[in-house]
Amino acid sequence: xxxxxxxxxxxxxxxxxxxxxxxxxxxxxxxxxxxxxxxxxxxxxxxxxxxxxxxxxxxxxxxxxxxxxxxxxxxxxxxxxxxxxxxxxxxxxxxxxxxxxxxxxxxxxxxxxxxxxxxxxxxxxxxxxxxxxxxxxxxxxxxxxxxxxxxxxxxxxxxxxxxxxxxxxxxxxxxxxxxxxxxxxxxxxxxxxxxxxxxxxxxxxxxxxxxxxxxx
Numbered sequence: 001x002x003x004x005x006x007x008x009x010x011x012x013x014x015x016x017x018x019x020x021x022x023x024x025x026x027x028x029x030x031x032x033x034x035x036x037x038x039x040x041x042x043x044x045x046x047x048x049x050x051x052x053x054x055x056x057x058x059x060x061x062x063x064x065x066x067x068x069x070x071x072x073x074x075x076x077x078x079x080x081x082x083x084x085x086x087x088x089x090x091x092x093x094x095x096x097x098x099x100x101x102x103x104x105x106x107x108x109x110x111x112x113x114x115x116x117x118x119x120x121x122x123x124x125x126x127x128x129x130x131x132x133x134x135x136x137x138x139x140x141x142x143x144x145x146x147x148x149x150x151x152x153x154x155x156x157x158x159x160x161x162x163x164x165x166x167x168x169x170x171x172x173x174x175x176x177x178x179x180x181x182x183x184x185x186x187x188x189x190x191x192x193x194x195x196x197x198x199x200x201x202x203x204x205x206x207x208x209x210x211x212x213x214x215x216x
Contacts, residue, residue, distance in 0.1 A: 010067045013060035014091050017053050017074075018083055019104075024049040026100075033084045033097075033132065043075050050074075085125045086160055089148035097132045102142040106167065112142070113169035113195040113213065115179060117162040117187055121149075124160040130185045131162055141166040141178050169195040169213060179216045190215060 022032055025045060035042045050071050054061035068074050081088025089095055098104055106112065119127055128146045135144045143165040147155070164182060166175050175193060182191075192212030 006063075009060075010063050011091070013057070013063045014067075016057060016060060017050065017064060018092060020053050021046065021049050022083075024052070031136065032078065036079060036081065036084045043072075046075050046078070047071060086128055086146050086148045087121065087125050090150050093148060093150050093152050094145045095128070095148060096143065096145040097135050098143045099135050099138055099141065104143075107143045107145075107165045108196070109167075110196050110200060111168045111170070112165055113175070113193055114141075114163040114165045115182060115191055115193050116212070117164065117182070117191055118159045119162065121158060121160055124162070127186070128162060131164060131182075134181065134185055135164075139181050140164055141174075169193070169197075172214075175214060176216065179214075 025032055025035070025042070028045075030042070030045075032042075034040075050061070064074070065071075068077075077091075078084070082091060083089055083095055086095060096104075098106075107114075117127075117131075124146065131140065131144045131146070134140045141164055144163060145165075146162045147160045164178060166178055169175065179191075179193075193214035193216075194211060195213045198211045198213070
């Protein structure tokens, strides 16, 4: 029998709960980041959604309670910026913001692709807010995500990366529309666009090898 790493299991448990929390809040027209940034009390919502999580995944709920002692600790952590600001997020490798009406699995479609924006850690919070807000306003693509302060063994340097996804890499007009909007909100340096096809094939940038499909 394979022994499960307790820390890895706790990461999985938290990831599932955080996904359920965001979806549960958004089902009522609320966003976690807005509640936190506006100082709105959402503890009752969190407790309700944690109860649903515990009913569906009782063992994973026990794992989370073993790590955080109680749900109130999770609430405090979220109020301080966990899952809202990259610099304050240490429980997950990514913060994800789907565009309203876009299915979470859309970013996994082989026809999808993303603009890659690399930034220094000291500026990524403010830049992520711009991308997140534009995504929610349906001004960009189907989703966006940003790497966080949780140490990632796959990272090659200290920079953070923001992905801005579009539905279809072959729809050049839409891809470039998104690029132009990114330029308007402050991303004026040249950036690359990578198709999911290359990502799924495990193709990454190496010396002398180009894996970006568009560059603008």
